[in-house]
Amino acid sequence: MAGVSYVKASRVYPGNPPVRAVDQLDLEISDGEFLVLVGPSGSGKSTALRMLAGLEDVDEGAIHIGGTDVTHTPPKGRDIAMVFQSYALYPHMTVGENMGFALKLRRVPKETIKAKVAEAAKMLDLTPYLDRKPKALSGGQRQRVAMGRAIVREPAVFLMDEPLSNLDAKLRVETRANIAALQARLGTTTIYVTHDQVEAQTMGHRVAVLKDGLLQQCDTPRNLYEQPANAFVAGFIGSPAMNLKTVALTSEGAVLDGLTVPLPRSVVAGHDAKTITFGVRPESLRLAGGDEAGMKLTVDLVEELGADAYVYGSVDIGGTSERFIVRTDGRTPPSIGSTVTVTLRDDNEVHLFHPETGARLETTKAAPTA
């Protein structure tokens, strides 16, 4: 077991101009940690993982595993195991042979391999399938074989590249929990790549958000949710997404239609632009009653999830129609086409970002209750 660190590691694909798939990535992953790399397609998250695996070159900077510089070490010398999105099971080998292949290559005695494979199979409920070929397994079973192949190795680091994206929704939720539990039990450092922010938030001890090859923020799921470092992270983390609008800024605060949100003096004073990017999560909005002031929202769609309902609608702000999402009580949702008044639950539950750089503007409100 070992920690992992990326030291200003970059992967640059030649071209004109060169593509910096991963740009100066600095990341410190401690021993036993479950770190999730998340980001949209093309953000470089898979490339970053493959650099750690040794499948991609590191063009600048360095990568350390367990304190050793492995920047130019071939994959076999890195003591890692990887779970691929496609699982990459060897089609002509049985489940047992797939799981024991790495040990066989290292000339581990047959009995030892057998015992280790049996142990891993038991852990993953694969014992009845050890003599089958991957072809004869369901998607979920194949996924477990891929996990088993990694476990049998007892590597210093697990690398997982979107291992759940080929499973159906229900199985994905189930397997998500199993992987997290397995990792906790084995205590092996794990780097997990996904494009699904829900997976990232539910599984990771810490989550690193990437965009265009650049690390945006790396923090615990809670901090990521409550204090996103910039507008991109704010919009990416959370489902449904945060309402992010660039609105006019006056001395009273941010002006939304019929609703002026008072902003901390520190922000207004230190900010010389005429506009501000204002973010509020759906659960921080509520439907106003009676004659309360608020934004007039025309309801386009209501998603009823039982306990909650998400109201999708549009608000006219400064002449343009802006979409908003509001979480409300599932028992009394507004009807589609109606107009409702929306207001903030708490003036402090807002996120403010610079309208051009997108960087978070720190408010003076109390630290989040973590």
Next chain:
Amino acid sequence: MVATTTGPATEPHRPPPAGTRRRGRLRRFLDRYWYAYALVLPVVVVVGGLVVLPLAQGVFFTFTDINEGNIANPVLGREADYDVVGLANYLNVLSGDPAYGSFWAVLLRTLVWSGICVACHYGIGLGLALLLNRPLRFRTLYRILLILPWAVPAFVSAFAWRYLFNADYGLINWLLGSVGLPTPVWLGQSPVAMVAVIIVNVWLGVPFMMVALLGGLQSIPGDLYEAAEIDGATPWQRFTQITLPGLRPVSSTVILLGVIWTFNMFPVIYLITGQNPHTRILITYAFERFFSGATRDYAIASTYGVLILSVLLVFAGVYLRALRSREAD
């Protein structure tokens, strides 16, 4: 034609009244399937006329003593007067008597020829496919150049090679001589001729293997190699553990085809060395027996044809069974 092909229709309909039953079934069957049978008919006629009938006639000839002297000849106004001789032809041929073509010796030479050729085809084809499967400059150009021998008609390349192999003026002997190596008479009455035809046939057969294996290589998912690399496999282990098993379905098919084609590779041998006993294989002997000699011996030639077919059928059967049992493991 369509009506006579009516098989037992297996429709789960309830039977109509007894009298109209047969006609009703036939009619329903035709209503439903006439179009399919009409579409298949031309192929049935062509295959029947071009394959099944000559084959049946050939098998029949093997039980007679038919030759040029006793076959019906409308030009001379002569009736056929050959006789059925039972298994005499087979007994004569299988005795290995030189008068009947030394069957066993020629069979052995045919097997050696096929084995060496297919082994070289596969080995060289796989090597080239592996080289062409990696990114390199001018890859498309190399592919086209390497496929070229395949695109040239076999007789054209056979004649080209005859010139190359010419003992006195050929390019090959000129090259060998210029570096001080011996310059054999390539296409003479000696085993060297066999070496020459094997070289030509390897040259001809490699492109097919290369193209087929290249397709096979490209169907192996790249992440298997990555997984194996992480599992600690050396390049050689990746080749034996990923590439070869991944190619197995393609390999088994192209080797079977290669053996069948080479076993019956008439044009290369006949056009390059003619009736040279040192390069004689079963198919060329059957041709010699049929078209030349004092009496054109159709019966023995047909017997050779049937024996070739039998050898290949047995080979294909054993080969496919071996493959299947291996896959079942």
